[in-house]
Amino acid sequence: MPNIAVIAAGAMGSAVAKVLTRRGCKVLTNLDNRSEETRRRAREAGMQDASFEEIGATCEWVLSILPPSEAFALAEKFIRESTTSTRLAGAPAPVFVDCNAVNPATLHRIAALFSDSSSQFIDAAIIGGPPEDDYNPTFYASSSNDSLLARFVGLSNYGLKGEGVGIGDASALKMSYAGITKGTTGLFTAMILAAHRASPATADALLHELHESQPVLLKRIARVVPPMVPKAYRWVGEMTEIAGFVGEGEGDIYHGLSQLYSGIEESGKTDGKDLEVLAKFVAEAKKKE
Ligand SMILES: *[C@@H]1O[C@H](CO)[C@@H](O)[C@H](O)[C@H]1NC(C)=O
Ligand SMILES: *[C@@H]1O[C@H](CO)[C@@H](O)[C@H](O)[C@H]1NC(C)=O
Secondary structure, eight states: OOEEEEEOOSHHHHHHHHHHHHTTOEEEEOOTTOOHHHHHHHHHTTOEEOOHHHHHHHOSEEEEOSOGGGHHHHHHHHHHHOOSTTSOTTOOOOEEEEOSOOOHHHHHHHHHHTTTSSSOEEEEEEESSOOBTTBOOEEEEEOSOHHHHHHHHGGGGGTOEEEEEOTTHHHHHHHHHHHHHHHHHHHHHHHHHHHHHHOHHHHHHHHHHHHHHOHHHHHHHHHHHHHHGGGHHHHHHHHHHHHHHHOTTTTHHHHHHHHHHHHHHHHHHTTOHHHHHHHHHHHHHHHTO
16 A cells, blocks of 8 residues: 555545545644644544645655645745655655646646756646545546556555546546536626626516526536635636636636636625525525426
8 A cells, every 4th residue: 555645635635635544554744834624624534634844755746736826935835845755765755746726737747846956746636526435535646657647547546546547637627627616607797797786677587587498507506606605716727727728718718717716715704795695596596496
């Protein structure tokens, strides 16, 4: 069983770690300056707190699973603070796997940090929610080194599923998929709020018309909007990554969605009015199911 580091112990990271510790892997993480809630999640997942130096010396894999805006800084910190000097002779440095929702350009900037490092680098993308019970998200991975990729895909024996593709493609896939799923959730949200700003009666009529002519969409709204609210803060940076992936012009819609999700996060911290509008709309939609 390999030693694996999972950074950080967020909702996804700790759930992935739990799968690995249940399979008998030793899973390290770094809890410097982390909140009590993160420490609790890490404990419950069986993760052990370790310095980056210790992680560099003892792990075969380092999985970076963070909000996308923190991905580059973590890779820099890992390279700066991990050292292979204490590794047993002949033991290879850990392979650093970026599993974050960053676009291929950001991914290439992160990969470039490893060009002079003894650590090898893999691009990976997680599609789906955190593992639980019998459910596992899919890990798509890409690398130009086939034997390295085969080693990572071998990790599926420890609970991760993989499928090999070309370098940068795992990130591109993640951007395309999240652009569709989180993009449509953003469109739903933006239009419900805009209708309500026109007048509450407009939002009611929108609901009525969706029910009459687009019942599948209305069901989807009821299903995807509520779980978006607590995650909106994470999607702010992800939308910016997607905007960069699509490129100027067309990609600008994702800058708009980034602002939308930032507004949702803000509403949660302030008067909560937008959240109330969304909750009411969803409650009415559910009544019609
Ligand atoms: C933790 O936070 C303190 C104070 O903000 C800072 O000086 C220190 O560098 C941080 N440590 C790590 C490991 O980030
Ligand atoms: C590919 O990865 C394998 C396994 O980690 C490593 O031994 C090999 O040196 C790598 N090849 C290149 C060209 O980097």
